[in-house]
Structures are given as structure tokens and as C-alpha cells.
Amino acid sequence: MSWLLLGLICVLFAGMAVVVWRKWVAPWRQIEQLVARIRDRQRPSTFLVNGGTESKRVGLALENIFARQQELDRQIAGRESGTQTILGAMQDGLLGVDARGRITLTNRPFEKLFELRNPAVGAPLLETVRHATLDWLIAETLRTGKAMRSELSLADPRASSERHIEVSAVPIKQAVDETTGAVVLFHDITESKRLDQIRSDFVANVSHELRTPLSILRGYIEMLLDNPKTSREELARILAIMERHSQRLGLLVDDLLSLARLESSNANLELSAVRVEELFNNVVRDWKEKLAAKNLKVIVDLSPDARTIRADEMRLQEVLHNLLDNAVKYSHEHGEVRLRTALQGLEMVLSVADNGMGITKDDLPRIFERFYRADKARSRELGGTGLGLAIVKHIAQLHGGRVEAESELGHGTTIRVVLPVGNPE
Numbered sequence: 001m002s003w004l005l006l007g008l009i010c011v012l013f014a015g016m017a018v019v020v021w022r023k024w025v026a027p028w029r030q031i032e033q034l035v036a037r038i039r040d041r042q043r044p045s046t047f048l049v050n051g052g053t054e055s056k057r058v059g060l061a062l063e064n065i066f067a068r069q070q071e072l073d074r075q076i077a078g079r080e081s082g083t084q085t086i087l088g089a090m091q092d093g094l095l096g097v098d099a100r101g102r103i104t105l106t107n108r109p110f111e112k113l114f115e116l117r118n119p120a121v122g123a124p125l126l127e128t129v130r131h132a133t134l135d136w137l138i139a140e141t142l143r144t145g146k147a148m149r150s151e152l153s154l155a156d157p158r159a160s161s162e163r164h165i166e167v168s169a170v171p172i173k174q175a176v177d178e179t180t181g182a183v184v185l186f187h188d189i190t191e192s193k194r195l196d197q198i199r200s201d202f203v204a205n206v207s208h209e210l211r212t213p214l215s216i217l218r219g220y221i222e223m224l225l226d227n228p229k230t231s232r233e234e235l236a237r238i239l240a241i242m243e244r245h246s247q248r249l250g251l252l253v254d255d256l257l258s259l260a261r262l263e264s265s266n267a268n269l270e271l272s273a274v275r276v277e278e279l280f281n282n283v284v285r286d287w288k289e290k291l292a293a294k295n296l297k298v299i300v301d302l303s304p305d306a307r308t309i310r311a312d313e314m315r316l317q318e319v320l321h322n323l324l325d326n327a328v329k330y331s332h333e334h335g336e337v338r339l340r341t342a343l344q345g346l347e348m349v350l351s352v353a354d355n356g357m358g359i360t361k362d363d364l365p366r367i368f369e370r371f372y373r374a375d376k377a378r379s380r381e382l383g384g385t386g387l388g389l390a391i392v393k394h395i396a397q398l399h400g401g402r403v404e405a406e407s408e409l410g411h412g413t414t415i416r417v418v419l420p421v422g423n424p425e
Helices: 002-039 053-089 108-113 132-144 190-226 232-263 276-286 288-293 313-329 376-381 388-398
Strands: 093-098 103-106 148-155 162-175 178-188 271-275 297-301 308-312 336-344 347-354 402-407 413-420
Touching: 093 108, 108 178, 132 148, 132 162, 132 178, 162 190, 190 232, 232 388, 271 276, 271 313, 276 288, 276 297, 276 313, 276 336, 308 313, 313 336, 313 347, 313 388, 313 413, 388 402, 388 413
Parallel strands: 297 336
Antiparallel strands: 093 103, 093 178, 148 162, 162 178, 271 308, 336 347, 347 413, 402 413
């Protein structure tokens, strides 16, 4: 009887253990597994938990938590993608630092500006970028909590000149008096400074070019007013000088107007099929007397496959006139001037070469600048305005082409105008 009772008690406890296992222990193990998968951002195969009502409620809550987690991940990913898109689209460099001066954010233009390769987030800025002005600017922004602005000069490895960068630092504030970091924007103003310098030089050069002939004209006019009884011989000499300088003024004004028209937004081309041989023959005929005056030999070398080009014929005549003008001026007596054409792929090359004075290596890169003269005294003596090659360059660019120059001091100069064969865009 006692053995039977003992057996019944054992069976009862075993049944209770099974019930407790199924209702409480097994469900919590399932819940632990669900939590582990959610922690690892892995979707469970099911959120159904065996057991009582409480266990099933926990499973349902975990399903809601996982759904919310996924939604938050999607929102964070969307914002991150939007932020990266914005940073990638920015032309200016961007840098973020925390209150301790450690990097929190950069974009590609900033990395290119300072030649960095994947700068580590969290690294001290002082160890990544060494620039005294930038360090001072950020330190002052973090210390004062006020926006700061300055200008940096950086060496440009691709050129001999410097790059000028405008830097603006704005503090990040969590509270009114608590600065938690700074955002720094880098804007390249090199081109703006270059254009300002070009404008300044242009005004100075125009003033200088106008001042000389005007001063001469004014001087002779005052002299004639003070001496009304000037002899006819002296008067003829003075009038000849005045005429020469007035012609120089006229040429300068004409070239300035031509350059202004080429640079204006309304500049256009009257395109037509231009026969290159006929174009060269007409230009050589126009310059026959000036070429003969210095006993210059003219050689016209036309490539058989360079017969026609679609271009503005009047503009091309202006190009060749300017190039021949320089070739004649800077050629020695009994020298040689060669006009050539060649077809290179989809481009036609028109070139004018002489074997005259030539240009130094230092001057050669600048000869297409307005008013730039390699030999200023001789150029003015020969009557040049300093705008001819600038006009040639702009006409070539208006056709969608470019200009090239090759020269050696004492061995002549070659100027090439490279134009697309078809329609320029």
C-alpha cells in the first residue's frame, strides 16, 4: 500500500514538473532565443511562444519590438543615405569635429583638398591635418562658441601656384553655453582671386596702353597751340607722329571691341563649309606687300585630306591675319613663314610658323593672355596691341577648339589652332 502511495506521489510530481516545464521553463528558453536573434538583427522564423498567456504576450511584444527596430533601421539607413548623397554632391569641403578636436565627419572634397586617404573618424585633427591657421580657427570656435572665418593658402601639387581657400567654422551647441563641436566649410576661391587679378591687370594694362599715345597727342597739341607759327616741315613731322599714334589708338579700340564681342554671351558663329586652300590663298594675297617688304618666303603646305572645314570664315580670316601679323613682325629679313594644315582624327590643325626671334620658355605659357608681351619694348615699337593672340584663342574656343604654341628663343615660333571638323556644340 505504501509503495502504491509513493508511486502515485512520484507520478503526481512528474506531471507537475512537465506542466511547469511546458508552461514556464520551455517558453522562456524560446524567448531567450527570440531575443538573441532580434539582438543580431535576424528575423525569427516565428514569434509564437508555447506556454501560457503571459508567454504568448511576451512573444507578441517581441514581434512588435522587432518591427519597430526594422522601421528605425530603415529610417536611419534612409537618413544616412541622404546625408551621404548631400555630402557627395557638395563641391565644398566639409569637416566635423567634436569638443576635443577629434574628427566626426568628412567628405570627399575635404579629403582631396588635404590629400587624405580615408581619414579615421575619432582621430585627432592635429594628427591628420597640420595647418596652423586651421588649428587656430577651430580652437577659437570651440573656445568662444562663435562662428569664425579665415582664409588658407595651400600648395597646389598640380601647379606652381597656391590655392586660396575660404574657411568658415560654425559651433555645434547642445545647450546655450555648451559647445559640443564644430562644422567647418572649405570653399575654394582660387578662381575668383585669379579673375579679380585678371580684371585688375586688364584695367591697369588698358590704362597704360591708352596713356602713352594720349600723352604724346596731348603734348604735341599743346606745343602747336603754344607755337602757332611752327614751320611747315616741323608741322608735317608732328602731324605724321600724331597720325601714327592715333592709328595705334584706333587699333587698340578695335581689338578691345573684338575681344569684348568674343567674350560676350551673345557671341555666335556664322558657320559654313570653308575651303581651306581658298582661305589660305586669300590671306597670303592680302599680306603679299608686307611679306615682300621684309623679303619673307611664304610656304603653304596643305594636307590633301584637309580640304574643307565647317567654321565661320570671317573669324578664321581674323585668326590667320593675327597670326601672320605676329609672324611678319618677329621674323628677320629674308626669313621664312610657313602656313600648314593637317587632319588629326576629328580635328583640323591650322598652323603658322616662322623662323624668327622666338619666345623664351618662361614667356611661352602666357602669350595668349591679354596684353602680355614677351618683349614689351619691341612689341610697342612694332605697333602691337598685345591682344592678337588673345583674340585667336577666343575664336578657337568659340569653335569648340583650342590653341597651342611651340617656340625656341632664336629659332622661331609655331602657333597651332586646333578645330573640330564637324559642328561645334
